Amino acid sequence: MDHIKDKTIxxxxxxxxxxxxxxEKLLKFNVKRIIILDSLDYxxxxxxxxxxxxxxxxxxxxxxxxxxEIVKQISGANxxxxxxxxxxxxxxxxxxxxxxxxxxxxxxxxxLVNVGVKKIIFSSSLYxxxxxxxxxxxxxxxxxxxxxxxxxKCAGENLLRFVSQKYGLEYxxxxxxxxxxxxxxQGLGYKSVIVKNFxxxxxxxxxxxxxxxxxxxxxxxxxxxxxxxxxxxEAQYVNTSYNIGSNERYSINELVRKMIxxxxxxxxxxxxxxxxTHNTIRFNNSTKALDDKILKLTTDLNKxxxxxADWIKSQ
Numbered sequence: 001m002d003h004i005k006d007k008t009i010x011x012x013x014x015x016x017x018x019x020x021x022x023x024e025k026l027l028k029f030n031v032k033r034i035i036i037l038d039s040l041d042y043x044x045x046x047x048x049x050x051x052x053x054x055x056x057x058x059x060x061x062x063x064x065x066x067x068x069e070i071v072k073q074i075s076g077a078n079x080x081x082x083x084x085x086x087x088x089x090x091x092x093x094x095x096x097x098x099x100x101x102x103x104x105x106x107x108x109x110x111x112l113v114n115v116g117v118k119k120i121i122f123s124s125s126l127y128x129x130x131x132x133x134x135x136x137x138x139x140x141x142x143x144x145x146x147x148x149x150x151x152x153k154c155a156g157e158n159l160l161r162f163v164s165q166k167y168g169l170e171y172x173x174x175x176x177x178x179x180x181x182x183x184x185x186q187g188l189g190y191k192s193v194i195v196k197n198f199x200x201x202x203x204x205x206x207x208x209x210x211x212x213x214x215x216x217x218x219x220x221x222x223x224x225x226x227x228x229x230x231x232x233x234e235a236q237y238v239n240t241s242y243n244i245g246s247n248e249r250y251s252i253n254e255l256v257r258k259m260i261x262x263x264x265x266x267x268x269x270x271x272x273x274x275x276x277t278h279n280t281i282r283f284n285n286s287t288k289a290l291d292d293k294i295l296k297l298t299t300d301l302n303k304x305x306x307x308x309a310d311w312i313k314s315q
Contacts, residue, residue, distance in 0.1 A: 136285025
């Protein structure tokens with residue numbers, strides 16, 4: 001991890017699900033400083049993280065903060081891991097999403113250039129690809145978003161290319177698939193089918209599935225996502241994009257049946273009215289991240305679900 005030794009790293013959205021665990025991992029290495037920028041709209045302060053003297057936190061909402069306000073907080077930074085985003089389930093679609101994820105990101109990028117940050121890692125999303133592809137998604141697919149959130153992530157990637165060409169800021173876009181694992185929250189934004197239904201199973205209630213349950217998703221374990229995010233800071237990964245998925249496809253029915261088996265419950269699935277995920281097929285069908293060794297898959301779905309269930313019980 002020599003690439004981050006004695007470096008100052010900005011983490012936007014540092015108190016979210018992925019952000020907190022990225023920071024916890026970074027603090028195990030000899031980083032000089034971590035600057036957290038977070039609006040706290042979707043997370044809460046982690047007192048354990050804040051007790052480390054290397055951590056500086058500033059409550060900032062992208063889309064509202066000016067470039068000058070951001071510059072004031074990030075002076076001396078070397079890298080940025082940009083995880084902050086208005087979520088796909090924002091109550092005020094589309095204005096909040098566009099304001100934060102597009103305008104706010106543009107302001108952030110110019111602030112990074114202003115203070116001389118060398119590189120940014122951007123949490124993009126499978127939502128750039130669209131609603132369904134029976135062959136799976138790969139990095140060469142044309143953007144075809146079906147949500148404003150997906151549109152905002154496409155815009156974010158295009159902003160990166162523009163700023164990189166104009167100012168030399170290096171970047172890596174990581175198109176996360178369905179990230180899950182311990183410490184995932186049920187707060188605002190996407191309510192994980194995994195967390196929600198494990199909690200129902202623990203209460204001896206039937207898991208809920210919307211529609212026929214034949215929606216296909218690619219769930220990837222949090223630790224593998226965190227490691228890929230940090231590894232992408234290395235110098236050999238420059239101005240490129242990666243799908244960060246497990247390359248496994250499971251229907252929601254298959255997923256929930258695995259959860260029922262793990263908890264050894266005798267319950268039926270409670271099927272409810274279909275939602276916006278109806279008829280979707282979304283999984284990674286690319287080995288680029290594995291071939292380039294930016295991603296290492298260490299935790300399959302069965303193991304990851306068990307670890308997630310154990311964490312929920314511990315709470």
